[in-house]
Amino acid sequence: MAFEFKAIPxxxxxxxxxxxxxxxxxLATILPMSSxxxxxxxxxxxxxxxxxxxxxxxxxxxxDRLSLDVYRGELLAIMGGSGVGKTTLLRLMSGLVEPxxxxxxxxxxxxxxxxxxxxxxxxxxIGLLFQFGALFTDxxxxxxxxxxxxxxxxxxxxxxxxxxxxxxxxxxxxxxxNLMPSEVSGGMARRVALARAIxxxxxxILYDEPFAGLDPISLGVTARLxxxxxxxxxxxxxxVTHDVAETFAIADRVxxxxxxxxxxxxxxxxxxxxxxxxxxxxxxxxLAGDESGPVRFHMSAAPIEDDFT
Amino acid sequence: MQKTVNLLxxxxxxxxxxxxxxxSLRVSNLASGSxxxxxxxxxxxxxxxxxxxxxxxRSAGVLVGRVSSIQFDDKRYQALVTLEIDSSVAFPKDxxxxxxxxxxxxxxxxxLLPGAEEQALKDKDRIQLTQSALGLENVVSQFLYNRDPxxxxxx
Amino acid sequence: MKPIDRIASxxxxxIGGVVSLGAYxxxxxxxVTRLPRVLRRPSLVSSQVHFLGNYSLLIVLIxxxxxxxxxxxxxxxxxxxxxxxxxxxxxxxxxxxxxxGPVVTALLFAGRAGTSLTAEIGLMKAGEQLAALEAMxxxxxxxxxxxxxxxxxxxxxxLAALFSAMGVLGGWLVGVVxxxxxxxxxxxxxxxxxxxxxxxxxxxxxSAVFGFAVTSIALYMGYSCRPTPEGVSKATTATVVAxxxxxxxxxxxxxxxxxxxx
Numbered sequence: 001m002a003f004e005f006k007a008i009p010x011x012x013x014x015x016x017x018x019x020x021x022x023x024x025x026x027l028a029t030i031l032p033m034s035s036x037x038x039x040x041x042x043x044x045x046x047x048x049x050x051x052x053x054x055x056x057x058x059x060x061x062x063x064d065r066l067s068l069d070v071y072r073g074e075l076l077a078i079m080g081g082s083g084v085g086k087t088t089l090l091r092l093m094s095g096l097v098e099p100x101x102x103x104x105x106x107x108x109x110x111x112x113x114x115x116x117x118x119x120x121x122x123x124x125x126i127g128l129l130f131q132f133g134a135l136f137t138d139x140x141x142x143x144x145x146x147x148x149x150x151x152x153x154x155x156x157x158x159x160x161x162x163x164x165x166x167x168x169x170x171x172x173x174x175x176x177x178n179l180m181p182s183e184v185s186g187g188m189a190r191r192v193a194l195a196r197a198i199x200x201x202x203x204x205i206l207y208d209e210p211f212a213g214l215d216p217i218s219l220g221v222t223a224r225l226x227x228x229x230x231x232x233x234x235x236x237x238x239x240v241t242h243d244v245a246e247t248f249a250i251a252d253r254v255x256x257x258x259x260x261x262x263x264x265x266x267x268x269x270x271x272x273x274x275x276x277x278x279x280x281x282x283x284x285x286x287l288a289g290d291e292s293g294p295v296r297f298h299m300s301a302a303p304i305e306d307d308f309t
Numbered sequence: 310m311q312k313t314v315n316l317l318x319x320x321x322x323x324x325x326x327x328x329x330x331x332x333s334l335r336v337s338n339l340a341s342g343s344x345x346x347x348x349x350x351x352x353x354x355x356x357x358x359x360x361x362x363x364x365x366x367r368s369a370g371v372l373v374g375r376v377s378s379i380q381f382d383d384k385r386y387q388a389l390v391t392l393e394i395d396s397s398v399a400f401p402k403d404x405x406x407x408x409x410x411x412x413x414x415x416x417x418x419x420x421l422l423p424g425a426e427e428q429a430l431k432d433k434d435r436i437q438l439t440q441s442a443l444g445l446e447n448v449v450s451q452f453l454y455n456r457d458p459x460x461x462x463x464x
Numbered sequence: 465m466k467p468i469d470r471i472a473s474x475x476x477x478x479i480g481g482v483v484s485l486g487a488y489x490x491x492x493x494x495x496v497t498r499l500p501r502v503l504r505r506p507s508l509v510s511s512q513v514h515f516l517g518n519y520s521l522l523i524v525l526i527x528x529x530x531x532x533x534x535x536x537x538x539x540x541x542x543x544x545x546x547x548x549x550x551x552x553x554x555x556x557x558x559x560x561x562x563x564x565g566p567v568v569t570a571l572l573f574a575g576r577a578g579t580s581l582t583a584e585i586g587l588m589k590a591g592e593q594l595a596a597l598e599a600m601x602x603x604x605x606x607x608x609x610x611x612x613x614x615x616x617x618x619x620x621x622x623l624a625a626l627f628s629a630m631g632v633l634g635g636w637l638v639g640v641v642x643x644x645x646x647x648x649x650x651x652x653x654x655x656x657x658x659x660x661x662x663x664x665x666x667x668x669x670x671s672a673v674f675g676f677a678v679t680s681i682a683l684y685m686g687y688s689c690r691p692t693p694e695g696v697s698k699a700t701t702a703t704v705v706a707x708x709x710x711x712x713x714x715x716x717x718x719x720x721x722x723x724x725x726x
Contacts, residue, residue: 094599120601128599134592148600311507318514321521325622328629335651336557336632337658363659
């Protein structure tokens with residue numbers, strides 16, 4: 001960037017940056033003004049595809065033959081009981097662990113490439129928000145958000161500063177730029193981590209339990225933020241959660257995972273309305289929060305007479 | 310902030326290198342060693358005792374050089390000792406070399422006794438008169454059997 | 465436990481040890497092969513040299529001084545029996561440069577810098593920071609482990625040299641200033657007897673090898689620990705124990721290799 005960037009007004013600067021980021025994609029797919037006559041070449045409609053994926057730790061199966069398509073631009077929620085394997089799914093999606101069977105495709109490219117270069121190239125297009133933020137504790141909030149930009153984009157300090165402050169502004173925490181992660185609350189730390197996850201304008205954003213442990217105000221704020229970011233960035237979002245109310249308000253589709261002895265299975269996939277009318281017993285118990293249903297209250301044990309005589 | 314860190318790291322590295330320099334120059338023999346030019350002399354000995362390479366060569370007690378190598382000559386069946394002598398000292402052609410012991414249990418070193426000739430030894434010259442190391446067994450046997458010391462002058 | 469169970473558990477721990485050794489070797493290979501990329505970010509390496517070297521400076525200098533003082537004292541008492549007090553300088557210098565400098569500095573380094581390395585990396589692992597780096601397409605070996613490895617490798621020989629230098633000064637303080645050994649004899653015997661190539665360079669090589677060992681062990685323990693408070697605590701203990709044993713074992717091997725032909 002040889003010319004004077006600061007002379008351009010702020011909104012145009014942001015647009016310029018977004019365009020520069022996507023320079024490898026056809027222009028027609030970025031600007032929404034393309035007419036049908038000049039429609040872009042057919043791109044893979046799926047942002048993500050799971051095909052018969054199986055995964056386990058040693059002899060313990062976690063995920064059992066999962067097949068799932070995630071469309072570009074949608075907000076998919078993955079729900080299920082605690083410990084069913086939702087976080088493992090996110091790790092499979094970002095390539096942090098590898099499945100034992102089946103294949104995973106992201107943006108049409110298989111994830112199990114042995115080449116670190118291509119894996120990292122895919123990862124730069126994904127933003128991953130960890131459950132507790134996973135901010136770098138020795139860096140300030142500003143430096144945390146600036147980290148991916150410093151590592152992967154060759155920017156001058158002035159542009160970098162503007163971008164970081166814009167990202168923090170998008171999550172409402174521009175005022176916390178110079179604070180350390182230990183000086184902000186847990187919910188705020190998670191929002192800073194969200195700003196870091198979208199620093200490179202990812203096409204796919206993965207959220208690991210973003211609503212866990214938040215007060216009602218933060219819950220609403222975070223839910224609306226996730227939806228707004230998804231639409232503004234034109235990205236695909238996958239939210240792993242077990243918070244029914246907030247998620248149903250923002251999700252396009254919901255997938256429900258039920259535990260079984262051979263790992264988690266997909267028992268329902270559809271829009272929130274479809275799920276509310278589902279007849280699957282696990283889904284009904286999950287959505288209603290019932291004590292009785294496929295998931296029992298009592299853990300299996302010897303008959304009660306044996307313990308109290 | 311980064312500048313302060315770099316300054317401190319630079320200071321640390323400088324301190325470490327200064328310590329290394331101190332060790333090399335003051336503590337070790339680097340400064341007094343091979344810096345000055347030297348010439349070589351050779352000598353044959355019947356028995357070098359425990360003489361080792363890099364042992365001192367002294368004359369009148371002053372360090373004038375070092376033993377550079379010790380080899381076995383299988384034509385004369387004697388030890389061929391090569392000495393590196395400081396170029397600033399010259400010895401007469403009839404100087405003699407002895408293998409002496411520093412202190413009671415000390416290391417062996419080569420002592421040079423100057424002769425009386427006008428001409429001096431040049432580079433690669435041979436010292437004609439040598440006296441081998443006096444082993445402990447020889448001294449004891451001399452004392453016990455009152456014999457003449459086994460003093461052979463090499464040809 | 466029945467005797468057969470004891471033997472079985474012994475076998476299991478031996479196999480576990482061999483497995484850990486293999487994992488350690490693989491991590492070392494990984495870090496070493498990525499070194500060229502690490503060296504392209506000198507600011508990261510410089511911060512680590514500051515963290516590992518500068519912060520250990522005080523303990524190394526003070527320990528060196530005290531070790532030198534004790535060596536001077538003990539050496540004098542022993543040499544006086546054989547009338548060789550003048551060799552005190554030689555004794556102090558050789559002991560420090562050949563053995564005590566590299567070894568004691570490495571042990572201090574393992575305790576001070578090694579444990580902080582292990583704890584830092586273990587806590588980063590527990591807080592998912594390493595996974596976050598991977599998810600951001602940044603190789604944690606290059607970004608986190610590599611600079612710390614180079615920092616330890618650079619800092620150790622410098623610290624060992626400082627330790628030896630302080631020790632010699634300590635010996636001089638006790639021998640010449642306090643007791644009254646002849647200063648001329650002290651320094652001249654020392655400089656005649658200490659060989660640059662055989663003693664000082666070998667000492668530097670030793671400290672570099674110890675630096676490699678201690679830093680790599682500390683990094684491995686932190687990288688492979690269980691991401692819980694107990695896991696981090698066990699890992700820091702393991703760093704000190706394994707690091708110290710490795711240093712002492714390597715010291716024997718290196719001494720035998722370097723100082724044998726005398």
